[in-house]
Amino acid sequence: MVMVHPETQAATAEAALPIIELSRLTKRYDGHAAVNELDLTIAKGEIFGLLGPNGAGKTTTILMMLGLTEPTSGRVRVCGLDPTRQPLQVKRRVGYMPDDVGFYEDRTALDNLLFTARLNRIASEPARRKALELLERVGLSGALDKKVGAFSRGMRQRLGIADVLIKHPEVIVLDEPTLGIDPEGVRELLQLIRDLSRLEGLTVLLSSHHLHQVQQICDRVGLFVRGELIASGDVKSLAEQLDDDRAVTVELEVSGWSEELGERLAGIPGILSFGVPERRNAAPDEASSGEETVRIQLRCERDLTTDAARAVIDSGASLHAVSRKQYGLDDIYHRYFEGGGSA
Amino acid sequence: MIDATAHVNGLRRKLARLKDFGRPPARAENVPAERGTASPFWVIVQKEFGDHMRSWRFGILIGIIALACIGSIYAAVTALKDGVKTQDTDTSFLFLQMFTASDGTLPTFTTFVSFLGPLMGIALGFDAINSERGKGTLSRMLSQPIYRDDFIRAKFTASLLLIAVVLYALGFLVMGLGLFTIGYPPTPEEVVRVVLFLAIGVVYVGFWLNLSMLFSIRFRQAATSALSGIALWIFFSVFYSMIMGIVDRATMPPETSALSMLLRHAKMMLALNRLSPSFLFSETTSTMLAPGVRSLGPLTTEQVVGAIASPLPLGQSLLLCWPQLVGLVAATLICFGFSYLLFMRQEIRSRS
Numbered sequence: 001m002v003m004v005h006p007e008t009q010a011a012t013a014e015a016a017l018p019i020i021e022l023s024r025l026t027k028r029y030d031g032h033a034a035v036n037e038l039d040l041t042i043a044k045g046e047i048f049g050l051l052g053p054n055g056a057g058k059t060t061t062i063l064m065m066l067g068l069t070e071p072t073s074g075r076v077r078v079c080g081l082d083p084t085r086q087p088l089q090v091k092r093r094v095g096y097m098p099d100d101v102g103f104y105e106d107r108t109a110l111d112n113l114l115f116t117a118r119l120n121r122i123a124s125e126p127a128r129r130k131a132l133e134l135l136e137r138v139g140l141s142g143a144l145d146k147k148v149g150a151f152s153r154g155m156r157q158r159l160g161i162a163d164v165l166i167k168h169p170e171v172i173v174l175d176e177p178t179l180g181i182d183p184e185g186v187r188e189l190l191q192l193i194r195d196l197s198r199l200e201g202l203t204v205l206l207s208s209h210h211l212h213q214v215q216q217i218c219d220r221v222g223l224f225v226r227g228e229l230i231a232s233g234d235v236k237s238l239a240e241q242l243d244d245d246r247a248v249t250v251e252l253e254v255s256g257w258s259e260e261l262g263e264r265l266a267g268i269p270g271i272l273s274f275g276v277p278e279r280r281n282a283a284p285d286e287a288s289s290g291e292e293t294v295r296i297q298l299r300c301e302r303d304l305t306t307d308a309a310r311a312v313i314d315s316g317a318s319l320h321a322v323s324r325k326q327y328g329l330d331d332i333y334h335r336y337f338e339g340g341g342s343a
Numbered sequence: 344m345i346d347a348t349a350h351v352n353g354l355r356r357k358l359a360r361l362k363d364f365g366r367p368p369a370r371a372e373n374v375p376a377e378r379g380t381a382s383p384f385w386v387i388v389q390k391e392f393g394d395h396m397r398s399w400r401f402g403i404l405i406g407i408i409a410l411a412c413i414g415s416i417y418a419a420v421t422a423l424k425d426g427v428k429t430q431d432t433d434t435s436f437l438f439l440q441m442f443t444a445s446d447g448t449l450p451t452f453t454t455f456v457s458f459l460g461p462l463m464g465i466a467l468g469f470d471a472i473n474s475e476r477g478k479g480t481l482s483r484m485l486s487q488p489i490y491r492d493d494f495i496r497a498k499f500t501a502s503l504l505l506i507a508v509v510l511y512a513l514g515f516l517v518m519g520l521g522l523f524t525i526g527y528p529p530t531p532e533e534v535v536r537v538v539l540f541l542a543i544g545v546v547y548v549g550f551w552l553n554l555s556m557l558f559s560i561r562f563r564q565a566a567t568s569a570l571s572g573i574a575l576w577i578f579f580s581v582f583y584s585m586i587m588g589i590v591d592r593a594t595m596p597p598e599t600s601a602l603s604m605l606l607r608h609a610k611m612m613l614a615l616n617r618l619s620p621s622f623l624f625s626e627t628t629s630t631m632l633a634p635g636v637r638s639l640g641p642l643t644t645e646q647v648v649g650a651i652a653s654p655l656p657l658g659q660s661l662l663l664c665w666p667q668l669v670g671l672v673a674a675t676l677i678c679f680g681f682s683y684l685l686f687m688r689q690e691i692r693s694r695s
Contacts, residue, residue, distance in 0.1 A: 059692065063690065063691070063692065066486055068482065068485060068486065068690065068691040068692075069690040069691070069692075070688075087490075088488045088489075088490070089488075091486055091487060091488040091489075092488040094486070095486075096482075096483075096486035097483075098479060098482040098483060098486070098692075098693035099693050100479055101479060101483060102478040102479025102480040102483065102693070103478075103480060103483075104394075104478075104480060105478070106394075106397075115386070115390060116483075116487060118380065118381065118383075118386045119383045119386055119387070119484075119487040119488070119489060120383075120487060120488060121380045121382075121383070121488075122380070123380050124380075160483075163483070167487070167488075175693070
């Protein structure tokens, strides 16, 4: 059921080495499966987005990758290592930022970073240099002597990114990194993550339930519902998976609607179905014309936008808007979540 | 799976250390584990120690304990001044009475340690793990390359070190003040006895520390774990002896019964009393600080016939209280074992 698409631009550059491999991974809590028979491969250098509603099993999957909880069954390989058996080697290579990351609040930002560096056995001089550089990079250089207790949510998240990076990881795992940050902050954070991945060849796994954000930066996304990965691939291929019959939907807004026009539209070769014309009152400034605007959806075999528009104009009606409906992640999301994973 | 990891952990760590010796800078670009950097265990110990030192909680505790101890010295000194005139049998170990004598206005130093020591242990341990969990730092910590058992061991070590520093500081303070006020120098044996007494005190407080850390792993709320710790502390230091008194009276054979019956009853009561860590502690301290104590159990007249009433040498005193000391250490280890068992298999989620 689950399709894995290794053909991404990052993967091709890096010879598509799988850095995270999950196979038939299952985690049960008192009989109910939080993660069920999950198969997933993430290539080196990729930005992968785990997308799903709350309680879909995203965090549980991440915890299993880090050995913070043990799988009920199945296999996890991170950098070729088993996180339950070789937790230290895995944790040395993987930087993890938990959802709602916490710091020692009575210590300064710099102290917190240096503490992490010391836990990773980085000597104090290079650690200090690296910490200052990272704080600069995440835009916290002005607050390095401030106690973390006084930090805002966004500052904490950015400090979290610096904290993850200080140990020179190969993979970074970010659990809901954008939760609770203002839109501008989200944009900066995502830009930062993208830069990191591109410049340093880091593999990034991030979980989120904000599809737009994920859509912006991820090479591939995986849709998670009730512990199952119901689809994965880049946004385009997800749209294809969603749209089984590959139909294109064209939406027209026409005033001067007539039955004849309807027949004419239906007669265009390649039109599969024909939505019910939806009558709408004209906008206030056009009220004088007394004409009604009709919105209609056509399902077409292929892209017939031009033909449909021509048909409308030839029939003498006026065309207000034409749009070819593309499936964004929003639609995909809705479809899967409403369908409850029946797809 | 983690269970198996736990069993081979020690061995694996040793192997890992050996491996690290073999190849210091080989994988420097990947694992910047430079030589001369402290192991994560000591890094955590250092941080915890510093955190405790700077915390208000510790300041308040040390204030209470220091005041109590100074009070007890005052009581001891006045008692000694009066006592020296009247009783002249025990002047050989006069200095040790600084810790055990009192004029009745305030409890002795040993009583203070056995009563307030547990409070200090509980206060340092009750939120060791669950506060990290609540602040969301636990999952961040444990995603660093450290072993889980290192984490709890480091927390325990840091607090125990602090307790040792406090107890020794107070003990030596009492000794020093005693020197000033009574002007009677201690013999080397007395000094060794005091040092050993303080070491036993550290073990005793360490037990309470470990118990409260166990609660902090088991209970998600710091308040629950603090209350459970304090409840046990009050139970053992106040109610347990009362309950034992009732049991004693209820099961006491008539005074006219055979000696073997009386002895058996006395031994049973002693065994029941020894379930309480504070009773064990009081037995060990009285042996260490009062060399005249020759037995911790009942003695028949036959047994003491021919014995010369003289103080025990240090080695014999130590031998006498050795089982009690082992009991205290064992109780500590049992608590630690349970904490280990719970923590190694626990799922670490952020803030839950």
